[in-house]
Amino acid sequence: xxxxxxxxxxxxxxxxxxxxxxxxxxxxxxxxxxxxxxxxxxxxxxxxxxxxxxxxxxxxxxxxxxxxxxxxxxxxxxxxxxxxxxxxxxxxxxxxxxxxxxxxxxxxxxxxxxxxxxxxxxxxxxxxxxxxxxxxxxxxxxxxxxxxxxxxxxxxxxxxxxxxxxxxxxxxxxxxxxxxxxxxxxxxxxxxxxxxxxxxxxxxxxxxxxxxxxxxxxxxxxxxxxxxxxxxxxxxxxxxxxxxxxxxxxxxxxxxxxxxxxxxxxxxxxxxxxxxxxxxxxxxxxxxxxxxxxxxxxxxxxxxxxxxxxxxxxxxxxxxxxxxxxxxxxxxxxxxxxxxxxxxxxxxxxxxxxxxxxxxxxxxxxxxxxxxxxxxxxxxxxxxxxxxxxxxxxxxxxxxxxxxxxxxxxxxxxxxxxxxxxxxxxxxxxxxxxxxxxxxxxxxxxxxxxxxxxxxxxxxxxxxxxxxxxxxxxxxxxxxxxxxxxxxxxxxxxxxxxxxxxxxxxxxxxxxxxxxxxxxxxxxxxxxxxxxxxxxxxxxxxxxxxxxxxxxxxxxxxxxxxxxxxxxxxxxxxxxxxxxxxxxxxxxxxxxxxxxxxxxxxxxxxxxxxxxxxxxxxxxxxxxxxxxxxxxxxxxxxxxxxxxxxxxxxxxxxxxxxxxxxxxxxxxxxxxxxxxxxxxxxxxxxxxx
Amino acid sequence: xxxxxxxxxxxxxxxxxxxxxxxxxxxxxxxxxxxxxxxxxxxxxxxxxxxxxxxxxxxxxxxxxxxxxxxxxxxxxxxxxxxxxxxxx
Numbered sequence: 073x074x075x076x077x078x079x080x081x082x083x084x085x086x087x088x089x090x091x092x093x094x095x096x097x098x099x100x101x102x103x104x105x106x107x108x109x110x111x112x113x114x115x116x117x118x119x120x121x122x123x124x125x126x127x128x129x130x131x132x133x134x135x136x137x138x139x140x141x142x143x144x145x146x147x148x149x150x151x152x153x154x155x156x157x158x159x160x161x162x163x164x165x166x167x168x169x170x171x172x173x174x175x176x177x178x179x180x181x182x183x184x185x186x187x188x189x190x191x192x193x194x195x196x197x198x199x200x201x202x203x204x205x206x207x208x209x210x211x212x213x214x215x216x217x218x219x220x221x222x223x224x225x226x227x228x229x230x231x232x233x234x235x236x237x238x239x240x241x242x243x244x245x246x247x248x249x250x251x252x253x254x255x256x257x258x259x260x261x262x263x264x265x266x267x268x269x270x271x272x273x274x275x276x277x278x279x280x281x282x283x284x285x286x287x288x289x290x291x292x293x294x295x296x297x298x299x300x301x302x303x304x305x306x307x308x309x310x311x312x313x314x315x316x317x318x319x320x321x322x323x324x325x326x327x328x329x330x331x332x333x334x335x336x337x338x339x340x341x342x343x344x345x346x347x348x349x350x351x352x353x354x355x356x357x358x359x360x361x362x363x364x365x366x367x368x369x370x371x372x373x374x375x376x377x378x379x380x381x382x383x384x385x386x387x388x389x390x391x392x393x394x395x396x397x398x399x400x401x402x403x404x405x406x407x408x409x410x411x412x413x414x415x416x417x418x419x420x421x422x423x424x425x426x427x428x429x430x431x432x433x434x435x436x437x438x439x440x441x442x443x444x445x446x447x448x449x450x451x452x453x454x455x456x457x458x459x460x461x462x463x464x465x466x467x468x469x470x471x472x473x474x475x476x477x478x479x480x481x482x483x484x485x486x487x488x489x490x491x492x493x494x495x496x497x498x499x500x501x502x503x504x505x506x507x508x509x510x511x512x513x514x515x516x517x518x519x520x521x522x523x524x525x526x527x528x529x530x531x532x533x534x535x536x537x538x539x540x541x542x543x544x545x546x547x548x549x550x551x552x553x554x555x556x557x558x559x560x561x562x563x564x565x566x567x568x569x570x571x572x573x574x575x576x577x578x579x580x581x582x583x584x585x586x587x588x589x590x591x592x593x594x595x596x597x598x599x600x601x602x603x604x605x606x607x608x609x610x611x612x613x614x615x616x617x618x619x620x621x622x623x624x625x626x627x628x629x630x631x632x633x634x635x636x637x638x639x640x641x642x643x644x645x646x647x648x649x650x651x652x653x654x655x656x657x658x659x660x661x662x663x664x665x666x667x668x669x670x671x672x673x674x675x676x677x678x679x680x681x682x683x684x685x686x687x688x689x690x691x692x693x694x695x696x697x698x699x700x701x702x703x704x705x706x707x708x709x710x711x712x713x714x715x716x717x718x719x720x721x722x723x724x725x726x727x728x729x730x731x732x733x734x735x736x737x738x739x740x741x742x743x744x745x746x747x748x749x750x751x752x753x754x755x756x757x758x759x760x761x
Numbered sequence: 762x763x764x765x766x767x768x769x770x771x772x773x774x775x776x777x778x779x780x781x782x783x784x785x786x787x788x789x790x791x792x793x794x795x796x797x798x799x800x801x802x803x804x805x806x807x808x809x810x811x812x813x814x815x816x817x818x819x820x821x822x823x824x825x826x827x828x829x830x831x832x833x834x835x836x837x838x839x840x841x842x843x844x845x846x847x848x849x850x
Contacts, residue, residue: 161804197832200806287792290803294811325820417835421823424837430824529798531840533805536826536833 109192111158112537117250119155147264162207231306350394358387385570399441408542427521432462439469457526465513484682485703576626589617642702642752701755713744779841781815787846806830
């Protein structure tokens with residue numbers, strides 16, 4: 073961001089309105105090129121072709137529009153390239169269109185006024201893509217028009233007279249194919265040339281005098297474009313049969329929704345099966361790091377800080393990276409092929425009924441891997457109320473962080489009996505938890521729709537783009553950027569919180585407890601002669617010591633203090649501590665329970681932990697401490713509770729205030745508490761307690 | 762003022778995009794509704810005189826898909842009801 077700020081300062085005075093470009097006076101080393109155009113015109117592919125992997129992603133300050141920029145070699149100079157959001161016009165009210173306009177005018181904080189605008193045109197939709205191009209030209213910036221998909225144009229035998237078009241327009245027109253890098257050299261040469269003669273593009277447009285309303289202006293613009301395009305389309309083949317055939321199947325009234333469901337199931341299946349392998353590697357690497365630290369630093373406090381605080385905390389975020397990357401891979405394919413828009417088309421009716429929008433499909437779908445990218449994906453929803461509702465219900469989707477909790481509790485506390493002849497009860501509970509999340513999201517959306525009053529009308533305008541093959545190279549670049557972005561944003565917050573949680577579980581460390589265990593250890597050293605047996609006993613003592621220290625720590629006190637409140641849900645203080653420590657991340661629940669239950673928190677501890685939980689007895693009554701009713705209560709609690717600080721932080725960033733994260737945390741926790749209470753007390757009445 | 766025959770007449774006169782059958786083509790006459798809604802549609806190319814063709818209607822009252830100015834756009838039926846159309850000339 074530093075470079076950006078410097079540029080903003082220098083460009084502060086310029087560019088309040090069209091025609092004030094001063095490209096001749098700008099030093100050649102810091103020229104700036106902006107890429108604009110409709111969605112689905114291959115803007116990102118051109119951006120990648122120009123900048124390679126040298127690009128960055130961030131937000132424009134104060135707003136949630138993503139800013140992508142990088143550097144490219146334009147002639148002898150290194151040039152900054154900014155990828156603007158895909159838009160259909162420059163003066164509509166959507167946030168993306170406003171930002172694009174402000175960037176092009178040099179009014180956007182955190183971005184400098186571009187020296188040249190490159191507008192991408194889609195040769196198959198020339199009229200509409202020229203509409204944005206015309207609006208960019210009206211701003212008075214030196215403009216270069218790049219007609220993309222030229223390889224496809226030849227393949228489909230479309231004949232366009234681009235020379236004729238260029239003669240009529242006040243700016244150069246370059247045919248390119250961003251994917252095959254065809255024409256990129258000519259494009260950069262044209263950009264370089266355009267930087268020199270900025271004045272050439274200052275034209276006057278009759279409809280820019282003011283006084284016209286937006287509709288009349290649009291009419292004049294389209295009329296002008298129609299005149300320029302006259303005779304340019306030499307031969308247009310009948311629109312593609314591929315689209316007709318595919319849409320007939322994929323948007324079929326009955327078949328379409330069925331295919332949609334199958335695709336979703338397939339994607340989830342792949343996410344979970346494919347991700348297991350790299351997740352195993354990462355878990356192994358985290359374990360190895362922890363072991364290495366303990367070998368180097370021994371068992372002292374600094375080692376614990378690094379291994380159990382920093383490494384475990386950061387590792388648990390990195391652990392979910394494979395699932396997120398695989399999910400984005402599928403989203404990328406569905407987006408490239410044009411299927412995402414079809415999904416939104418099929419779902420809009422259903423979504424609208426519960427107060428959402430067809431465009432909420434992608435964010436909610438992403439939230440099954442992780443609510444953070446899901447919430448960031450709500451930016452495409454224009455209606456503020458619909459966007460807010462989508463953000464507020466996204467955490468109900470069963471994210472991957474809930475899986476370790478669900479896996480442990482179902483395996484340990486739900487009896488593996490067969491119900492209705494064929495269904496395994498554990499599997500049934502697992503599937504029900506997924507459905508529970510979806511149903512909760514629908515119900516809460518309907519409630520929020522009633523509660524949040526809004527005058528803003530809800531619309532759904534969505535272009536259904538032509539079907540295309542996925543663009544593998546661009547997809548990999550996007551995945552790489554996404555992965556980095558995810559690690560940066562989630563990782564920094566998680567790191568700080570992990571340190572905080574480690575502190576409350578590690579302190580205070582009463583000297584009396586430590587002395588007692590030190591004495592016990594000494595005694596064993598004297599009494600047990602056999603070395604192997606002694607090591608085993610000492611290890612047992614150490615586990616009990618860490619459990620005792622945890623009980624005496626701030627987190628332990630908190631658990632005891634919390635116990636009266638969570639007793640009605642069937643939770644004891646140990647589960648209370650696990651709920652507190654897993655406040656930042658749900659999966660910490662498992663490792664906390666395993667520490668408290670005097671087991672190592674290593675990855676092989678899971679099976680042993682199941683047995684410990686199942687066989688835990690009340691010291692006086694000898695009743696099972698965690699009967700099935702408690703298991704169900706824990707599961708329901710984790711299905712609803714907002715135990716994820718990263719989500720709250722993202723909601724804060726996306727909504728711009730602390731109000732909504734606070735509301736989200738409060739209502740989700742209340743819902744979790746009440747539901748758990750009903751489940752536990754109901755379960756006890758049914759005799760499962 | 763609002764006698765029945767006039768209402769019927771008005772209903773007859775106001776053929777809208779949402780009533781178009783798949784495959785049928787028409788010409789946009791005018792857009793009704795709020796200014797921002799009309800502006801949005803104008804930018805998307807819905808202007809008096811523009812040809813528009815109904816491609817398909819999503820089941821159960823879902824959105825409609827129309828072809829206008831060479832591209833395909835999905836919009837809700839309720840919004841399509843604000844697009845007043847004439848027969849294709």
